[in-house]
Amino acid sequence: MYTNQLLAEPKKSTYDVIIIGGAMLGSSVAWFLAKNADFDGSILVIEKDPSYEFTSTSHTNSCMRQQFSAEINIKISQFGANFVKNFQEYMGGDERVPQIPFHQYGYMYLADNPIFAQTLKEAQIIQEKCGAGTKHMSVDQIENDYPFYMLDDIIAANHNLIDEGYFDGNTIFDWWKRSAKENGVEYVNNEVVSIEKNSTGNYVETITLKSGEKINAGQVVNATGPRASLTARMLGIQLPVEPRKRYTFIFDAEKPLDRDLPLTIDPSGVHMRSEGQYYLAGCPPDVDPAVExxxxxxxxxxxxxKVWPILANRIPQFESIKLLNSWAGHYAFNTLDQNAIVGPHSYVKNFLFVNGFSGHGFQQSPAMGRGIAEMITYGEYRTLDLSPFGFARIENNEPFIEKAVI
Structure with missing residues (x-):
C-alpha cells in the first residue's frame, strides 16, 4: 500500500542497492531499477528532507530541449520527450497515472554575432541528423513568426517546435516515488554521515546513518544533487560539483502577447517563456560563485x-509588467564542463554517480535513471551509451564538449 510517510530507520541491515538522495534523479534510478524484470534485489533510498523544499527538483523550470551540440545529449532528451509523451504507457498502463502536459513552444536561441550564428547553424545540422526539428532562421523568418521581438541586434536564430518546451516534471517525480514504493523500494527519512570502504579501498562495504545504523551495501548511488561533492568526499573522492544560484521570476504583462512565447535565450543570458497565462524569466547572477x-x-x-530592462528591450510589450513571484534555486554545477557525471567510479567500482547536471537534470532524468539501472543490473549500458559522461574524464581533466549550455 502506498504511503507518503517515510520511516526514519531502515527495515533491514543489508541492501543490494542504496541510493543516497531521493529527489528527481534518485527516484528515477529507483523506479527504473524496480521495474527491471532482470533485477530482483533490495533498494533503499535515503532522503534527508522528504519535503524536498530545498532541492533542485523543487526549484526547477521543468523544460525539455533537443538543441544540444553533442549527439548523445540530443538522444538523451529525445528519450526524455518520448517518455513524457507516453508516460502512462511507460508506467505499465496504470489508469491512475495521468497524461503529462507538454507545451511544445520550443526554444529560441537568438544570435547577435556571426560566430554564435555559425555555431547555431552547425548545431542545427547535427540536430537535424538526429531527427530533431530545429530550424535555422533568418531575421525575416523570426519576425514573421514572432513579430513581438525587437531584432535590431539579432542576425539569426535556431528554433524547434517539436518535443521542446515545458513539461510537468513534478508529476513524473511524484509517480516515480509512488510506483517505486509500491514495487518494494524503501524510502527513509535519514542522512548518511559516513561511507566505509573495505581494507583495499576499492569497494564500499557500509554506510552509517545519522540515527546510528550501519547498513551493508551492495552498490551505492550518489544522487545528492548540489551536495554531491560532500557525499563523494566521504570516500575521499573529489567531485567538481557545487551549488550555484539560479533566479526565476513569474510576471504578468499588461499587454499579453498574441501567441506563445518560446523559451527565448537572449544574448544577455536572460531567458524568458510563456507560463500559462503569465510569463517566466530566469538567469544566473552576473557574479556566479559557489554558495552555501x-x-x-x-x-x-x-x-x-537586469532582468526587467532586458525583457523590455527584447519584447517592447514587456515594458509594462508586474512581478508576481520569484525564487532562487541551486544548480548542481559541474565546474569542469557543466555536463552530467554518470556511472561507476574508476576504482571504487560499486560507487556510482548521477551528478552534476548543471540545469539539465529534469529533462535528462529518464535516460539517466534508465542508464544507471542498466549499469547496476547488467554491468553495462544497453540502450544509450552514457560512458562519455563517466568519471574518467574528471580524473583526466578532459571536459566533455557541449556548446549549448545555458
Missing part, C-alpha cells in the same frame, strides 16, 4: 536592474 548549501536568499536588484 542552505543559501536561497534572493538578490532583488537582479530583477529591477
Amino acid at each position: 548549501y542552505d543559501d536561497f536568499t534572493q538578490d532583488h536588484n537582479i530583477w529591477q536592474e
Whole structure:
C-alpha cells in the first residue's frame, strides 16, 4: 500500500542497492531499477528532507530541449520527450497515472554575432541528423513568426517546435516515488554521515546513518544533487560539483502577447517563456560563485536592474509588467564542463554517480535513471551509451564538449 510517510530507520541491515538522495534523479534510478524484470534485489533510498523544499527538483523550470551540440545529449532528451509523451504507457498502463502536459513552444536561441550564428547553424545540422526539428532562421523568418521581438541586434536564430518546451516534471517525480514504493523500494527519512570502504579501498562495504545504523551495501548511488561533492568526499573522492544560484521570476504583462512565447535565450543570458497565462524569466547572477548549501536568499536588484530592462528591450510589450513571484534555486554545477557525471567510479567500482547536471537534470532524468539501472543490473549500458559522461574524464581533466549550455 502506498504511503507518503517515510520511516526514519531502515527495515533491514543489508541492501543490494542504496541510493543516497531521493529527489528527481534518485527516484528515477529507483523506479527504473524496480521495474527491471532482470533485477530482483533490495533498494533503499535515503532522503534527508522528504519535503524536498530545498532541492533542485523543487526549484526547477521543468523544460525539455533537443538543441544540444553533442549527439548523445540530443538522444538523451529525445528519450526524455518520448517518455513524457507516453508516460502512462511507460508506467505499465496504470489508469491512475495521468497524461503529462507538454507545451511544445520550443526554444529560441537568438544570435547577435556571426560566430554564435555559425555555431547555431552547425548545431542545427547535427540536430537535424538526429531527427530533431530545429530550424535555422533568418531575421525575416523570426519576425514573421514572432513579430513581438525587437531584432535590431539579432542576425539569426535556431528554433524547434517539436518535443521542446515545458513539461510537468513534478508529476513524473511524484509517480516515480509512488510506483517505486509500491514495487518494494524503501524510502527513509535519514542522512548518511559516513561511507566505509573495505581494507583495499576499492569497494564500499557500509554506510552509517545519522540515527546510528550501519547498513551493508551492495552498490551505492550518489544522487545528492548540489551536495554531491560532500557525499563523494566521504570516500575521499573529489567531485567538481557545487551549488550555484539560479533566479526565476513569474510576471504578468499588461499587454499579453498574441501567441506563445518560446523559451527565448537572449544574448544577455536572460531567458524568458510563456507560463500559462503569465510569463517566466530566469538567469544566473552576473557574479556566479559557489554558495552555501542552505543559501536561497534572493538578490532583488537582479530583477529591477537586469532582468526587467532586458525583457523590455527584447519584447517592447514587456515594458509594462508586474512581478508576481520569484525564487532562487541551486544548480548542481559541474565546474569542469557543466555536463552530467554518470556511472561507476574508476576504482571504487560499486560507487556510482548521477551528478552534476548543471540545469539539465529534469529533462535528462529518464535516460539517466534508465542508464544507471542498466549499469547496476547488467554491468553495462544497453540502450544509450552514457560512458562519455563517466568519471574518467574528471580524473583526466578532459571536459566533455557541449556548446549549448545555458
